Every structure is written in structure tokens, then in C-alpha cells.
Amino acid sequence: MSVINFESTNCKNCYACVRACPVQSIKIKDEQAIIMEERCIACGLCLKACPKNVKKVETELEKVKSYLNKGEKVAISLAPTCFGVFDVSAQKICGALKKLGCFYVEETAVGALAVTNAYQKIQEEMEETCCITSCCASVNLLIEKHFPKLIPLLIPVLTPLMVHARLLKQKYGHETKVVFIGPCLAKKIEGEEDEFIDAVLTIEELIQWISEEHLDFDQVESMNLDATEQSQRTYPIVGGMSSCFTKRKKNIEIVPVDGIEDCIKVLEGIERREFENCFFEMSACHHSCIGGPAIGDKEVNIFKRKMRIKKYRELNDPNQIPASQTYPLHVNVGRIFKNKYAPILQPSEKEIEQILNHIGKYSSADELNCGSCGYKTCRQKAIAVYNHMAEPSMCLPYMKHKAETYSHVIFDVTPSIILVVNHELTIVDMNPAAQRFFDITKDQAIELPISVFLEEEPFLEVMESKQDLVGLRLTLNNNQTTVIESIIRIEHQEVMLCILHDLTEEIRHEEHLQRLKINAIDMAQQVINKQMIVAQEIASLLGETTAETKVTLTRLKELIQENEV
Incomplete structure (x- = not known):
């Protein structure tokens, strides 16, 4: 399931998401960033890094609303991070969720107790080896997709959410829809793969839901959570899981690791056999779960969140009975991880x-x-x-x-003459053609006023009107040179580009062609005149010859007639 991606938009060549991705799971195609699902660990760093905020997160909010609209019972598994984000009591949050239509609201910490017990037993039995906690969905994906050789070291235990989902189904019936609310995007993948989890919402989506329904916490009735487990509330802070251990093995070093970069460094070190007798408590997010990627735009300061979690951990509500005392934990917490290496x-x-x-x-x-x-x-x-x-x-x-x-x-x-002029009407650059035309070097011309070379008025007109000037015909060098002047504004650089096209040679060439045409016409007229004279002379000669012939033939005719008589 592809839970995160980017909206269809050009990425403006920033590549911030590519830099942010710790596992190279983003490809760029036709200037569009695309998340490669087979490599993605859903850490959300790319979404945080995107300056255009074009994130696209698969939401199941409408699915949850449809459950409620159909009258189906919805049980909420509420991550402890929520109590660090909202500046209200847990009872207010519970009241808001029930106001939205949810039937049951419990802390995910209820499921964490079984996980803690399993982890504690493992660290007590460890012998000269290393192991890695499997609470963090992103870390699990990181190992499955990028460090498959370390899968045997990944503790084969369900996450607190998975355990809690099973408990909720047992307690309220398998037809009950289990919905998790937390700060994590990777939980959406976990929820898609686990049949006991019906939907996963982020805290950001919860805030959106509350806003859409115009709920005001001040107007919401406080309600006790349906189940809680005070001892497990420190899970979302660094080292919070191992702090729940009631006893530790002395020769085992428990090492909390937070932040995906540090997790990767440790995993690389484990592959190189740099560690032994280490129990690594890993979280992909910096500051662990309270630094999750899906908390929302109006994030509470990370240290404020941590203080609230610790305060909530110490809060002992006499009206809330620990879940471990209200229903037994009949769950098989074993899990099998898969090699997803791509x-x-x-x-x-x-x-x-x-x-x-x-x-x-x-x-x-x-x-x-x-x-x-x-x-x-x-x-x-x-x-x-x-x-x-x-x-x-x-x-x-x-x-x-x-x-x-x-x-x-x-x-x-380019043969065109180009000058770059600033708003003070001084030269800031010129091309070689301009240097040859004005017979000056660029170094000599820089910072000279444009009036040394051209009239200022067209430049002032362009500055005042903010309209480019194109195709102005000018004569320079005492009318010896003709040019076409265009002045183009480059507003973001606060300069004007003056382009002169020298027409002098073209005009001379046209004048030369015109003279040739006139000469050709004169020569043709002379030939015509001569031909007319010759024709007239020929006609005159032909006329005289014809008359003489006529006279001769007539005389010959008369002589013949006389002889016949």
C-alpha cells in the first residue's frame, strides 16, 4: 500500500525530498518526485522537507466516518503521543472522540504491557548477542527492505498496536472496528497488513476531524478512558519502552537509538559486528514517537510534548483501573518478519x-x-x-x-550590438560586437553613462512606461550609420538590454542595387532607341527599292504588250 506520495506538480528542481530520504526511495521522472513503494519505510521525512507542501497521504478518515454512519461500533486505540499534543486532559480527548460517535476509547499502552513483558524476558535471556526492538513500524520496514541480513536480530514480537487491536477484538467482539490514532505514517502500512486493524488515522487527521465537526474541547464532556495502563505511557519518548522494565540484566547494554540516520548507522555497525550484548531500542523518528511526522501543522514544541507525556505518566487517576486488572492479556505476541529487500x-x-x-x-x-x-x-x-x-x-x-x-x-x-544598462543609465556590460562598433573595450565602457553612446530618452521612456521599445530607427555617427534600436526590460535583474541592429551595410547594398537597376533601365532604353532607328532606316530602304522595282516591272509589262500588237 502506498500511504504517502506527492501531488502531481513540477518539483521546481529543488530535490529536497531526495536529500531528505534516508533510503533512496524517491525517483524523479519528468521533474516529478515519485515515492518507490518497494523501498519506502514511511518515515515521512520527505513530506516534512518538501517546501511546496505537496504531500499526498492516504487517508482513512472517510472510511471511519462511514463505519459510524452505518452504526457500526468503533473502538479507538489512542497513542500516548496524543496526550502530548493536545493541551487538554485525556478525559476531554476521550469525550471528544465519543462525541464524534466512537463507542470505546482506550490507550494503546494497554497493548504495550504484553510487549514490555516479552522484551524483558528476551533481554534477561540474552547471551553475547544483539537484538533490536520491533515496536517502530518504520524501523521494521527499514530492516525488512534494506537490512534483510539483520531480520534474525529483530525481536519477533507484535507492536503494541497489534497487541491492543487483538485485545479490543476479544473484548468488544470481532465485528467491532478497531481504529488507531497516532503520530505515525508507517502505522498505516502496519494497519493495512494486519487483519485486526480496520483503519489508522494520524493525529493530523484527528485535528482535521475535530475541526470539521466544530468541536470545542471546552464544551466537551470529560469521560474516562475505557481502559488505560499508566505504567506503559512512556513508550513515545526516547528510552521510554525500556524504562518500563522492572529488572534488567547487568551485562546487557540497553541502547536507545532515535532518528533514522542514527538507526542506519547502528544497523551498519551491527552488520560489521561492532557490537555485542546490546539491546537496541530503536525509533525512526528523532525524539521517538513524540517527534512523529503526522502531528499536524500546529505542532506543540517537542520538549513541551515530552513534559506533557511525563506529567501524564505520573498522573494517577483513582477512577481509572489499570487494564491489566480488568481483563487478562490472552494474546500470542509472536510475529514473523519477511525479507522485502529490493x-x-x-x-x-x-x-x-x-x-x-x-x-x-x-x-x-x-x-x-x-x-x-x-x-x-x-x-x-x-x-x-x-x-x-x-x-x-x-x-x-x-x-x-x-x-x-x-x-x-x-x-x-551574435553580430547584433548588445549593451546592458542599469536603472542609473550606466553601462554594466557589452558584447564584442558593441566593442567593435563603438571602438571601445568593455572595461573602458563599464560604468560610463549610456548618453556617451546613445540618446537617453528612449531608456527613460522604457523605465517610466515599463513597456519594451522595439524597432526604433536611428542614425548615428553624423548620419553615416543607421541602426534599429530595441530596448528590453529585464525587471528581476533591474537592467535593460539594448540591442542595435546595424543597417548601414544593408542600406548601402540596397542603394547599390537601386543604382544598378537604374543603369540597367537606361541601357535598355538606349538599346530600344537604337533598334527603332535601325528599323526605320531598313523600312526607308525597303520603300525605295520597292518603288524602283514597281517602275521597272511596269515598264517591262508595257514593252511586252507593245510587241504583241
């Missing part, structure tokens, strides 16, 4: 080199390892590209260099 393909050195070359890294000196792509090293990023988890364009230094290279080439080789 390895990343390892490319060859040649393949890594090819990928690095593609993003302009041809030597170790080119590998900046800046982390802007979200990966700690360029080689890690190359491996991610090979596994289709990252895109080459995620390398920001390379893309910046590429963009600058292209822009500088265009700026340097």
Missing part, C-alpha cells in the same frame, strides 16, 4: 563513467559532490540514473554551466 542494480565502472561523462564530468576533479541533486556524491547520482531513479538534468552545476555556455556563446558571437 536491491538497486549496480552498474559497472565503465557504465558509471559514461553517465558521468554525459553530464560533463570527465575526471574526479569534475565530481563536485555538492548534493544539489539530492545525492551525496556524483557517483551515487550516476547509479540512480542507471536505475531510472534520477535524470541527468538533475545536476544543477552542469545545467548551469551548460546554460551559461550557450548564453555566453550567443552573447559573444
Whole structure:
């Protein structure tokens, strides 16, 4: 089940989620961050890191509401962290939940007692080995998906929620819907996999639910929890589980570990056999469960939460009888963990080199390892590209260099004259074409007023109107040069880009062509005139010859006629 992901949106090239993910479970495709379910441990760090807050968490709030609308009985397993988030009594929270329609409300700590007893027995029987607690759903996923060799060291015991869910089904009937409320996203995966858990809500979703129903704690009736277990209320703070032990084995070191980074370091150390006789109490969240990822936007200060939990732990309500005295704990707490390892393909050195070359890294000196792509090293990023988890364009230094290279080439080789002018109307940059045109070096031109080269009025007009000026025809150098001037505002940099297109040669070329055309016309007219004269002379000669012929032939005719007579 994919419980978390990101809304469909461009990620703006920040890669904050990739940097935050401790197990490389996020891939970038078409600039969109996508969580890879087969690697995700649902720690929620990526959602906290996202600056756009485009998180998408699978919610079961509507499912819970549908249970209530159908008249089904809902039993709430309430995580102790809730009592650190809300600044009201447990009785008020219980009253609010029953006002929302829930039939039963119990502390998850009720199930924690059986877990504590199982853990205590294990640490008492330990011999020169290490073991890892299995209370934290994220840690369990971390080991199953990324450290499968350590599964034998993961204590095969159900989580407090799993135990409590079974107890609730036994107590209120299997048709009762068991709903957990806590600060954890990984519990949603746990709830999906465990048949005894019908739905999982986060504290954030509970706050949303209370808001939607316009509930005011001041107007809510205080009600006792249906079951509680005072001795187990410290579970959500660092070392809180082991503090519930009534006795400890002297040669066993109980080591609380909080925060996913430290958990990973310890697990790596265990793989290297750096520890022995250690009982590791692990929690993926920094500060343990009270630092969970799904507490809501209006989070109470972490230390304030811790103080409230400790105060609640010490609170002894004479009206509340411990659950261990009200119903027996008939639950098999055993559990089997699975190998869910999803390895990343390892490319060859040649393949890594090819990928690095593609993003302009041809030597170790080119590998900046800046982390802007979200990966700690360029080689890690190359491996991610090979596994289709990252895109080459995620390398920001390379893309910046590429963009600058292209822009500088265009700026340097374009025949157009380009000047960059600030709002004080002084030169801040000019390209080589401008230097040749004005016969000045860039160093000499920098900080000179634009009036040295061009009229100020068009620039002032652009600044006042905030409208670009395009296609203004000017003559410069005592009317010897004609240019087309365009002034473009670059507002976010507070400069104006002046582009001059020199038309002088084009005009000269057009004038030359015009002269050639006129000369050609004159020459054609001369040829025509000469042809007309020749034609007239030919016609005159033909006329005289024809007349003489006529006279001769007529005379010949007359002579013939005379001879016949």
C-alpha cells in the first residue's frame, strides 16, 4: 500500500525530498518526485522537507466516518503521543472522540504491557548477542527492505498496536472496528497488513476531524478512558519502552537509538559486528514517537510534548483501573518478519563513467559532490540514473554551466550590438560586437553613462512606461550609420538590454542595387532607341527599292504588250 506520495506538480528542481530520504526511495521522472513503494519505510521525512507542501497521504478518515454512519461500533486505540499534543486532559480527548460517535476509547499502552513483558524476558535471556526492538513500524520496514541480513536480530514480537487491536477484538467482539490514532505514517502500512486493524488515522487527521465537526474541547464532556495502563505511557519518548522494565540484566547494554540516520548507522555497525550484548531500542523518528511526522501543522514544541507525556505518566487517576486488572492479556505476541529487500542494480565502472561523462564530468576533479541533486556524491547520482531513479538534468552545476555556455556563446558571437544598462543609465556590460562598433573595450565602457553612446530618452521612456521599445530607427555617427534600436526590460535583474541592429551595410547594398537597376533601365532604353532607328532606316530602304522595282516591272509589262500588237 502506498500511504504517502506527492501531488502531481513540477518539483521546481529543488530535490529536497531526495536529500531528505534516508533510503533512496524517491525517483524523479519528468521533474516529478515519485515515492518507490518497494523501498519506502514511511518515515515521512520527505513530506516534512518538501517546501511546496505537496504531500499526498492516504487517508482513512472517510472510511471511519462511514463505519459510524452505518452504526457500526468503533473502538479507538489512542497513542500516548496524543496526550502530548493536545493541551487538554485525556478525559476531554476521550469525550471528544465519543462525541464524534466512537463507542470505546482506550490507550494503546494497554497493548504495550504484553510487549514490555516479552522484551524483558528476551533481554534477561540474552547471551553475547544483539537484538533490536520491533515496536517502530518504520524501523521494521527499514530492516525488512534494506537490512534483510539483520531480520534474525529483530525481536519477533507484535507492536503494541497489534497487541491492543487483538485485545479490543476479544473484548468488544470481532465485528467491532478497531481504529488507531497516532503520530505515525508507517502505522498505516502496519494497519493495512494486519487483519485486526480496520483503519489508522494520524493525529493530523484527528485535528482535521475535530475541526470539521466544530468541536470545542471546552464544551466537551470529560469521560474516562475505557481502559488505560499508566505504567506503559512512556513508550513515545526516547528510552521510554525500556524504562518500563522492572529488572534488567547487568551485562546487557540497553541502547536507545532515535532518528533514522542514527538507526542506519547502528544497523551498519551491527552488520560489521561492532557490537555485542546490546539491546537496541530503536525509533525512526528523532525524539521517538513524540517527534512523529503526522502531528499536524500546529505542532506543540517537542520538549513541551515530552513534559506533557511525563506529567501524564505520573498522573494517577483513582477512577481509572489499570487494564491489566480488568481483563487478562490472552494474546500470542509472536510475529514473523519477511525479507522485502529490493536491491538497486549496480552498474559497472565503465557504465558509471559514461553517465558521468554525459553530464560533463570527465575526471574526479569534475565530481563536485555538492548534493544539489539530492545525492551525496556524483557517483551515487550516476547509479540512480542507471536505475531510472534520477535524470541527468538533475545536476544543477552542469545545467548551469551548460546554460551559461550557450548564453555566453550567443552573447559573444551574435553580430547584433548588445549593451546592458542599469536603472542609473550606466553601462554594466557589452558584447564584442558593441566593442567593435563603438571602438571601445568593455572595461573602458563599464560604468560610463549610456548618453556617451546613445540618446537617453528612449531608456527613460522604457523605465517610466515599463513597456519594451522595439524597432526604433536611428542614425548615428553624423548620419553615416543607421541602426534599429530595441530596448528590453529585464525587471528581476533591474537592467535593460539594448540591442542595435546595424543597417548601414544593408542600406548601402540596397542603394547599390537601386543604382544598378537604374543603369540597367537606361541601357535598355538606349538599346530600344537604337533598334527603332535601325528599323526605320531598313523600312526607308525597303520603300525605295520597292518603288524602283514597281517602275521597272511596269515598264517591262508595257514593252511586252507593245510587241504583241
